Amino acid sequence: MASDTNTITAFVKLGKYLTDFCDNCYSKTDKVDSELKEIVVQARHHNGWFTEDNILFSLKQWGHLLTEENLREWLYDYTFDSNNAPKTIGIVMAGNIPLVGFHDFLCVLLSGNKVLAKLSSNDKMLLPYLSKYLIQQEASLADKIEFVDGKLENFDAVIATGSNNTSRYFEYYFGNKPNIIRKNRNSVAILTGNESEEELKSLGEDIFRYYGLGCRNVSKLFVPKSYDFDTLYKALYDYKDIIHQHKYANNYDYNKAVYLMSQFKILDNGFMLLKEDKGLTSPISVLYYSHYDDESSLRKELEELEEQIQCMVSSAAGENEVKFGETQKPNLNDYADGIDTMQFLLQL
Known part of the structure; x- marks a missing residue:
């Protein structure tokens, strides 16, 4: 069985929205979506590392990935069970680069589960706005996306991304639940x-x-x-x-x-x-x-x-290797730390 068609459709629409936005920004037309443009400006002012160029690069990569063909090809190898009750997945997101937690967010929603996300203070503008757009495309997602400022509570499993130092705290707080805890790489x-x-x-x-x-x-x-x-x-x-x-x-x-x-x-x-x-x-x-x-x-x-x-x-770019210039263009099945996030969620 496939993932929920309505959710896939919402992400496909988001992908086209991001692609059109970036194309208009790069061509400097007057068709640029003013609301998302303002969010980009806010994110840039909030975090000095998030230049407009780097934010647009991230948005463009996600626009490229979020097509129906790419999503269905990625999900084809997984087995989805519609009888499973949705679980609440806590996501502790990093904030080192724009939308670094988006892949976890995508996996949780396409696996039929609910997102309970704690955003990094360094990257707290972009994802809530994109979530709002998704909910406009598919109203049922409003009950599946929640952002929290304080302590994560009432979750069934957790995905936490941080450093070697923070991973010790994550192990302490989340060790009694199914988890993916990422360290420095x-x-x-x-x-x-x-x-x-x-x-x-x-x-x-x-x-x-x-x-x-x-x-x-x-x-x-x-x-x-x-x-x-x-x-x-x-x-x-x-x-x-x-x-x-x-x-x-x-x-x-x-x-x-x-x-x-x-x-x-x-x-x-x-x-x-x-x-x-x-x-x-x-x-x-x-x-x-x-x-x-x-x-x-x-x-x-x-x-x-x-x-x-x-x-x-390397120039050889053999199995599990990347060609020059391609590290920042991962595919949907390029999982952080080599841990299959989707499979983890589907086995809960």
């Missing part, structure tokens, strides 16, 4: 030195989109011993204007000062720092790198770190 790229200029330019999108704040952003490079970073820097030069965003620039200046005072060896192109480091989680404006001798051995090492890695980018 980062994305990495394997370079061989044979990448084309176009591939390296596309890698810039994986690094700089959302200022590197997402778990799908590449924060670490693995390069061969003799790698020429000048080639990479030349390809990334198109992203130089990122330094004009004051919050990003403050991080760049701070990290550069700390590294220089600590006498760390860094590479600097005026808008991004490269630092050799074993870690995977680099600060904003910094890209870590490590050298490798043998690519097959490296891949085996990375398999052991799979619980810390969200995306692995």
